[in-house]
Structure formats: structure tokens, C-alpha cells
Amino acid sequence: MTLRDITSTRLGRYGLVPVAGAIFIALLFAFVFIKGGYLLTVMQLAMIYGVFCVGLNFFMGYTGQASFGQNAFAALGGYGSAILCVQFGWEPIAALVASMAIAGIASVIVGYPTLRLRGHYLAMATFALGLITYDISVQWQSVTQGYMGYSGIPPLGVGPFTVEDERAKLVCLMVILLVGVWISGRLRNSRFGRALRAISTSELGAAALGISISRYKLAAFVIAALYASAAGSLFAHVVGFISPEVFGLQMVVVTFTMLYVGGVGTVLGPAVGAIIASLLPEIVRSTGRFQDIAYALALILMLIYVPKGLSGLANAGKKRAGEEG
């Protein structure tokens, strides 16, 4: 048996649960696309949060580190796009790319000293990073316009071609999310991704095999920052308005929920979690004044019965299919 043979057997076969899950998500997407209106906006935001979570998954899922401060890089992306487009008349795409570059550089500068910390200390340090960025976005009014934020941010587009139709925006965001997920999947199963996952299991074990722990942690942190920045920029261009609140503490809580509902450390989990956790409040809205309780209850039940996230459910189904086969 050659290496290629082994790789091909590794693919296994698809189980019923993942296929059913994919059909469900596709139908959900089609329903929202046809129905339009408010749900369209909810799904657009789900796609943007999905991009953020796919990035966060590199650091928290694959590498097993804690970061409560990725919203800082989303803010860099959002404000970068807003300032470059509104103040300097840049093309949205150019502003998005430039903001990602800035966020990448910032993440290296911040990550290099911060990632020497571990566990709770790392979590606290990254949390402080988010808080500091929030304060800067409020206080540095000459640049960020404080609580007023930025409005009139142009939609995504290249030259005269702009994506202004809400349905077109959704399709555009879905394509971007799928590309993000594809990159994530490719990297997860690469030499780089295996090294990250090894670090997540045992840092000493990974180091003993020649993996530079600090370098890989930093790389995962930078990738997460790039995704976060892209998500921040997308928010700015899709919604057309940003303020400090957009990238505040709530973003941290919401994205953590999405990551764990979908399945931390899985390829599809962050995207699935972003969609389900975004639509869940709309589903429980019918419970009226009990909607917050219903939302919390649904999340608790999910975490109890599907502790590895909805993607974990799909994997369990796939394993069962493999055993039967």
C-alpha cells in the first residue's frame, strides 16, 4: 500500500447525518434567499460571523489556545475599510486587503509577546487586547469618530461594478465564506494543520517531534486575525455603517457561542455554528417575552446533547456509517 492508497482510504464514506445536515443548510439558505426581507440581513450577518469564526477556529480549535480578543482585529478591518474608503476614496476591495495586511502586522506585533503566556493568562491578555481596541475606537475620535462611528461606507465591488442588491450580497458573502472554509479545510489537513493539532493535544509532544510551538501559535494567531479583519471589513461594506459597539464584548460572546455550537476544531463547525446561532433567535422569537429563556435553553440543550457541536454530530453519524459499511 502506498502513501496515496492510505490517503484515499482515509477519506472514508459520507454518512447520512452529514448529508442530511448539508441538505438542511442548503434548504435554509434557499428559503432565506427566496423569502428575503429581514431574514436576508440575518443570514448576511451569519456569513460574516462565519468568516470570523472560521479564522478563530485556527487559534482556538486547531491549536487549542484561548483568545478573547480577536474582535480587536475585526475592528481594525472594519475601521480600516471605513477610513480608507470614506476618507481617502479607496476601492472597497483594496481597502479590505490593506486592512487585512495591517491586521496581520498588528497581530504579529501583539502576538509575539502575548503568546508566551498560556491558559488563563493568555485568555486574560487577549481579552485586554479587545478592551483596549474598543477604548481606542471610542476615544480616538479624530480618526474613528467615536460613538458616532462611520456611515456611508461603500458596498463591495470593483470599479463600476458594485454589489448592492441584498440577495447578491448574500451570495457574495456565501462564496467568501465557502472559500474561507475551503482554505481552512486544506490547511487543517496539511503539514501545517497537523502541527497545529499536535500542539493542541500536547505541546511537549509536538516540540519533541521538531515543531516550533511559538512559531506555530503565532501563525495561527495571525491567520485568525486576517479572517477577523476580513469579517470586520465585510461588515463595514455590507451594512455600510460601523461603530465601536459592533466590535465590542458582545462580538466575543456571540462568536464563542457560534464556535461551540458548530463544533470547535472542525472544518465546517464554525460556519454551521454561525448560521444556526444567528437564526436561532429568529426561530425562538415566537415565544414572545420568553425568547431569551428559550434561546438560552436551546443553547444549553445543544451543549449537553451535542457537546462536540453540530459538526461532531455529523462525524458521529459518519463513523456509524463507516462501521456499518
Added chain:
Amino acid sequence: MTSATRPASSLIEVSGLSASYGRVAALKPVDLRVEEGEFVTILGPNGAGKTTLLRAISRLIGSSGQVRFKGDDITALPAHRLAKLGIIMVQEGRGLFGEMTVHENLLLGAYGLGGDRAAIERRFEEVFRLFPRLRERASQVAASMSGGEQQMLAVGRALMAGPKLLMLDEPSLGLAPKVAAGILDTLGELNRKGLGILLVEQKAPLALRLARRVYVLASGTVRAELPAHEISSHHDLARYYFH
């Protein structure tokens, strides 16, 4: 001094290596060496500092003292640089990445080869020749395998790295005698081909079958260094343990 002018050196030479956990000195200054192609065993009771010694050599824990590899001082190098030099350790409890497949674990062993697929393929074939069971289990998740298979994987993964010195921490732990003997026989075969091996083992009869030299470690110090055949025929290990 360049390697061309350097006199012949041990594969690894440890001088005054000590380590502690907090205030507890787990390893008092220890001297040890392994020559090229030599099979050396460290014997000792529980808590003797055997695992600490291997971890200190591998730089997986902080330590003081000096470690030289083929004459070069490697004391200041981080753990991942040692692996690239060919100093590979199979940790106690195997240290596998349990949620990854056998194939992925082995690929991680070959991390130092980068993207050289031909070289990786060759290493796979070498490992699968030694442990045919791993070929059958290639797509299986490591945590779902039996203890013996996991130990084969741990050794196989270390071999994927192309070690020059292979250090193993109690590879027989928790294994049936026949399985443990099989693993040790494989180590013997590797040693006969020139691989330097430093084995930590509590099961003395197993280890003494293969070792050329033995260090007896107790309470963090080397109590004795002697040829393996002397222990098997003349010495009572307990005498050193409780010396």
C-alpha cells in the same frame, strides 16, 4: 573547533545534568553517555528520576548542566531543534495524538522532512516493514487502538523522524509480556543497524537482553554504570536501588 578537526565523540554525552520540580530535586547532577550505535539502558525504581533524565536531555523540562551531541554543545537548544538534529524521544504513555489517525501521527513524525514526499514514502515503507499492523490500521484513530498497537505507533512515529539517537521511556509499560518483548526485539534490530538507543525501563530482564551498558539510577543519582552482562549474572539490582 570544526567537526573535521574534532576528536571522535560520543553520540550523546551528559555532564552534571540536574533538574527539579519546584523545590524538589528530581535529578541530581548526572553524567551519562551513549556511543554511536550503542544500546544503553537506564534501570531504576519508581521515582528514581529516569523520566526526568530523558526529559531534561530532550529539553522538555528546564535543567542545568551540559549536553553534547556528537561533540557539539546543544545545552541551549530548544526541544524542537534537538528533534531536527535526530534526538527523538518516545515518551512514557506513548504521547500519541489520540484523535488523529495512524497515518497522521506517522506524518507528524516525519515533520522534519518538510514536503519531501519521496523521502516520507520511504520512511513509511520502513516503518510498515517493521510494524505491518500499522499499515492495516493506517486510517484508524490512534486512541482506538490497543496498547501494543499504540506503542508500535509511538516507536514508528519516532522512526519516521529518522533518529540518530532514539530515547524511549518505558515502552513496555502496560503491555502483555509477549507484545513488550516484540517491541524490544524491534529495537534490537534497529540497534544492530546502527541506531543509538537510550532505553529507560523498569523490567530489567527485558532491557538487559539487548543493552550493552547499563546505568542504575536511584534517588536522582547514578548509582552504577556497568556492562549489561554483569548485572544479569552477578549483581542484584536492589542492592544499588537501596544503596
